[in-house]
Amino acid sequence: MADRMLYIESNIMRFKFEMVLTKFALWCVFLSAPAFAAAPTIIDLRPLGYPNCDYLFQAQDAYAERHVEFLDSQHLIVKFPVSQESICTGTAVHTSFRSVVVDLSGRARDSKQWDRPAVTNVQAGPDGRILEIAPGRVTILDASFEPLQTINLSATDFPNLASIEVSPARHGFAVIDSRFIGRGFYGFSAYFDGPIPVHQSITQNTDEVIVGDGALIPFSRSIEVGSKHFECPKGVWIALPADLNPVCLTSDFQLVQLTEGGGQAVIANVRDLAPGWNSGLRYLLTGSQRILLDSHGVRFPLTDTSGIGYYRKVAIWDLRSQKEVFRRQFSINSDVAISPDGNVLAVQEKSKITLYPIQEHL
Secondary structure, eight states: OHHHHHHHHHHHHHHHHHHHHHHHHHHHHHHHSOOOOOOOEEEEOGGGTOOSSOOOOBOTTSSBOOSEEEEETTEEEEEEESOOTTTTTTOOOOOEEEEEEEETTOOEEEEEEEETTTOOEEEEOGGGOEEEEETTEEEEEOTTSOEEEEEEOOTTTOTTEEEEEEOTTSSEEEEEEEEEETTEEEEEEEEEESSSSOEEEEEEESSOEEEETTEEEEOOSEEEETTEEEEOTTEEEEEOOTTSOOEEEETTOEEEEEETTTEEEEEEEOGGGOOOTTOOEEEEEOTTSEEEEEEEEEEEESSSSOEEEEEEEEEEEETTTTEEEEEEEEOTTOEEEEOTTSOEEEEEETTEEEEEEOOSOO
16 A cells, blocks of 8 residues: 555656646747737728628739738728629629728728729828829829829820839839830839929839839849949849848849849748749838738649649748748738838738738747
């Protein structure tokens, strides 16, 4: 009996000792692990009239249109078709849209309904304002959709207004037009900045441009920024972050920062973000020197437009520390946007937006 009691007491002591070791190990893991950001916030878009399904309305180039953008670091602008008929089946041709400004709690501030082809698009603009794009003009609206200034564009220079790109620090924007003539592309781009009324400060006559803050540079693997010379021989695209040297994505999927005189320093190998067949690796740049890489594709393509295993991968790097601060995979029909201050990622999926606070370090 004494031996049995000794055996039981021995097991109890061993169990307590193992529990202490387990708690100590968990405490060490907790201390060594990075601090987690606050829990994500979810915004329900259904009260705005947003359809409750996975759907994808496309631009004229067959790429998905933006569903959500940051207007400033505290407000989003959401766009969706007005008619709910056939949206979820993808069979409708959408001509009427609604754009809504919401704060980060999901409260709607103001909205505007607009129709194509009279208006081509409504999108986020510089300094918390909105840009309404129409044939031959761009109108700058305030956050309540009230017009502040209309910029009339030359029909000769801008017959096919292709896109508007806001500068990284969000104080200016570029109007970009390109068209096919003969065997090559001809393009005309203009940069606008300044307080209202904005003015055209830079023009370029080229097929592709890099938009920076107060800069509009013809795309090349060898570029001049001010008096500095940079080279990226394998460059797929080059981004111009504010107050930092240019960043380049190479054809072998290296994200590099360029150094004056032709050098480069590797920030990260992003081969795991390589896009699917017939797709691309896009980027969004913030004024806080963070860059978002957005990759999408299909793992087993069957045709040019269909396949099995669709995906969308998103990763964010802080360019000052050169550290990855966010990485996650989302559904192919989602849309993503990063706040101008680089602290929040907005992800639209079906009829909700999830706001992810971005940690300093993983």
